[in-house]
Amino acid sequence: MAYGGVILSNSLSFYQKRIVMSSRVLEKNGGASIPHVLSVAGSDSGAGAGIQADLKTCAARGVYCSTVITAVTAQNTVGVQAVHAVPEDFVAQQLKSVLSDMQVDVVKSGMLPSVGVVKALLQSLTEFSVRALVVDPVMVSTSGDVLAGPSILSTFREELLPMADIVTPNIKEASALLGGMRLETVADMRNAAELLHALGPRSSAIDKVLGDKTVAVTTCKYNYLIARLQKVSCDIHVQVLYGCVVYDTGFSLGENLSQKGNVLVKGGDLPGSLDAVDIFFNGEHFYELRSSRIKTHNTHGTGCTLASCIAAELAKGSPMLTAVRVAKRFVETALEYSKDILIGNGIQGPFDHLLRLKSDSHSFRRKDAFNPSDLFLYAVTDSGMNKKWGRSMEDAVAEAIQGGATIVQLREKDVETRDFLETTKSCLVVCRSHGVPLLINDRIDVALASDADGVHIGQSDMPATVARTLLGPEKIIGVSCKTIEQAQQAWIGGADYIGCGGVYSTNTKANNPTIGLDGLKTVCSASKLPVVAIGGINASNAGIVMQMRVPNLKGVAVVSALFDRENVLVETKKLHALLMEAPSKMQ
Numbered sequence: 354m355a356y357g358g359v360i361l362s363n364s365l366s367f368y369q370k371r372i373v374m375s376s377r378v379l380e381k382n383g384g385a386s387i388p389h390v391l392s393v394a395g396s397d398s399g400a401g402a403g404i405q406a407d408l409k410t411c412a413a414r415g416v417y418c419s420t421v422i423t424a425v426t427a428q429n430t431v432g433v434q435a436v437h438a439v440p441e442d443f444v445a446q447q448l449k450s451v452l453s454d455m456q457v458d459v460v461k462s463g464m465l466p467s468v469g470v471v472k473a474l475l476q477s478l479t480e481f482s483v484r485a486l487v488v489d490p491v492m493v494s495t496s497g498d499v500l501a502g503p504s505i506l507s508t509f510r511e512e513l514l515p516m517a518d519i520v521t522p523n524i525k526e527a528s529a530l531l532g533g534m535r536l537e538t539v540a541d542m543r544n545a546a547e548l549l550h551a552l553g554p555r556s557s558a559i560d561k562v563l564g565d566k567t568v569a570v571t572t573c574k575y576n577y578l579i580a581r582l583q584k585v586s587c588d589i590h591v592q593v594l595y596g597c598v599v600y601d602t603g604f605s606l607g608e609n610l611s612q613k614g615n616v617l618v619k620g621g622d623l624p625g626s627l628d629a630v631d632i633f634f635n636g637e638h639f640y641e642l643r644s645s646r647i648k649t650h651n652t653h654g655t656g657c658t659l660a661s662c663i664a665a666e667l668a669k670g671s672p673m674l675t676a677v678r679v680a681k682r683f684v685e686t687a688l689e690y691s692k693d694i695l696i697g698n699g700i701q702g703p704f705d706h707l708l709r710l711k712s713d714s715h716s717f718r719r720k721d722a723f724n725p726s727d728l729f730l731y732a733v734t735d736s737g738m739n740k741k742w743g744r745s746m747e748d749a750v751a752e753a754i755q756g757g758a759t760i761v762q763l764r765e766k767d768v769e770t771r772d773f774l775e776t777t778k779s780c781l782v783v784c785r786s787h788g789v790p791l792l793i794n795d796r797i798d799v800a801l802a803s804d805a806d807g808v809h810i811g812q813s814d815m816p817a818t819v820a821r822t823l824l825g826p827e828k829i830i831g832v833s834c835k836t837i838e839q840a841q842q843a844w845i846g847g848a849d850y851i852g853c854g855g856v857y858s859t860n861t862k863a864n865n866p867t868i869g870l871d872g873l874k875t876v877c878s879a880s881k882l883p884v885v886a887i888g889g890i891n892a893s894n895a896g897i898v899m900q901m902r903v904p905n906l907k908g909v910a911v912v913s914a915l916f917d918r919e920n921v922l923v924e925t926k927k928l929h930a931l932l933m934e935a936p937s938k939m940q
């Protein structure tokens with residue numbers, strides 16, 4: 354083989370030991386490693402950019418993030434008021450602390466305020482092996498403040514970029530790195546990407562044979578990668594070993610392990626462009642990544658977020674282009690969700706990395722946890738019935754709420770997903786303005802996409818445990834149960850309430866077994882969760898149901914008695930009044 358006859362050097366035993374050590378730790382703890390990004394960047398007191406953005410991004414992407422702080426900035430949405438650079442030897446100390454102990458997959462660099470700090474980072478990368486280096490060449494903050502002076506440019510160009518697997522400059526940074534080159538068009542960006550690529554990583558080559566199937570790979574970026582050869586059909590592949598995790602690099606030996614760097618020139622600031630265009634160049638192909646420009650002032654920290662998201666995706670094992678695409682989409686989604694949030698008085702605000710403060714609903718957001726008394730009068734819609742009576746879903750929901758419905762479920766079996774999502778959003782506005790929870794029948798995807806308050810699922814739908822994992826701890830989950838066992842399972846699965854029926858026979862749900870008042874009583878008595886009765890309930894029998902005074906029964910759920918009627922408002926009021934009179938104990 355071409356790599357035979359190379360001498361095994363002593364320095365390699367360190368890495369071998371490290372692999373054995375990591376495996377032992379994993380064995381001892383019985384755990385698995387988690388993708389890990391080390392962010393080497395400055396702190397932003399306003400928490401929109403820098404280390405804080407990197408931490409939030411990695412958290413949002415499910416990746417562990419350790420940090421080496423290179424500078425502390427006094428910064429807000431107005432600008433950068435002061436910068437305190439962390440002494441270089443202390444940056445080096447932080448790097449050593451993290452890298453000597455933790456298995457970092459990807460290093461992401463942001464603000465590197467001095468040549469000494471860049472050199473400390475480079476030195477660490479020659480001592481400790483990582484899989485990739487993502488360089489965000491931070492030079493000027495979005496507010497226009499200089500974060501890395503011109504003295505550093507040549508070190509970036511000559512020493513940092515050649516180590517990078519990807520470099521992600523914006524237009525101004527690309528221009529600065531290329532000696533002030535003018536970037537005004539997409540063609541200029543392509544040109545810049547090509548020129549920057551020429552400053553990128555040199556090729557790597559198999560360097561040392563460690564054993565029968567193990568080699569060391571030297572690159573200019575890493576001291577040594579410990580790699581294992583694996584025969585996959587006719588090709589010999591190279592796998593990089595870290596602890597128990599083995600990453601197939603996809604390089605076959607025939608390609609002499611040559612690794613090409615990547616450049617992403619971000620065109621967010623490109624003058625006169627309607628779209629946000631970024632140019633990705635991998636040394637062979639250009640990719641024009643376009644997305645529509647989101648109208649918002651909340652763009653502080655987009656660069657840091659994009660780079661740390663790329664790092665997070667690489668740490669999970671994504672190929673470079675996939676990581677870039679995912680990161681771009683993540684930033685767009687976060688911007689869209691946060692476009693109207695207001696933090697600070699400056700012209701450029703931060704956005705919400707955790708996508709929580711959804712713009713069109715957060716002012717009406719339900720503040721309370723699930724309240725079982727919400728089950729008192731549960732209105733469950735049916736599009737067929739509303740169509741029959743010539744009203745929209747939104748009008749039907751509004752009337753039911755005015756009539757006294759305390760919770761609403763959209764049970765739409767025959768609508769197109771797109772229409773269902775739009776209807777749900779409109780109904781949410783109605784429900785939130787009245788503080789009434791809105792649940793979605795069956796469709797967890799629609800509940801998630803619309804940020805509805807929860808779902809109602811049955812025995813043939815997704816299990817409650819899975820729904821809970823998807824929806825998180827705050828959403829309401831109801832489960833249909835006809836037996837004690839099902840009720841027990843719903844409780845274990847993390848449901849908030851159960852729907853129990855059919856109490857009476859019904860035409861609304863085909864082939865629905867009727868369990869009667871006795872069946873309802875049995876389930877309610879054994880249930881650890883609050884119960885709402887359903888099935889054939891109307892103004893003539895709701896009183897009977899509630900007067901049984903069985904434990905845990907909190908209310909009735911009704912479809913046809915409200916919606917298969919000419920006047921939803923009148924029918925809901927009637928049923929509400931009747932329930933209020935029922936001498937039940939709504940514990």
Ligand SMILES: Cc1ncc(COP(=O)(O)OP(=O)(O)O)c(N)n1
Pocket residue numbers: 731733762764794795809810811812813814831832833851852853862885887910
């Ligand atoms: C409150 C309430 N209880 C029971 C059901 C029925 O749910 P499921 O068994 O999943 O049947 P479908 O409604 O999906 O036909 C419900 N929807 N609401």
Ligand SMILES: Cc1nc(C(=O)O)sc1CCOP(=O)(O)O
Pocket residue numbers: 833834852853854855856858859860861862865887888889890910911912913914
């Ligand atoms: C949707 C549904 N679930 C049931 C169950 O027994 O779980 S009965 C039912 C239909 C309820 O409609 P109506 O109020 O028109 O009878």
Ligand SMILES: [Mg+2]
Pocket residue numbers: 794795809810811812814
């Ligand atoms: Mg269902």
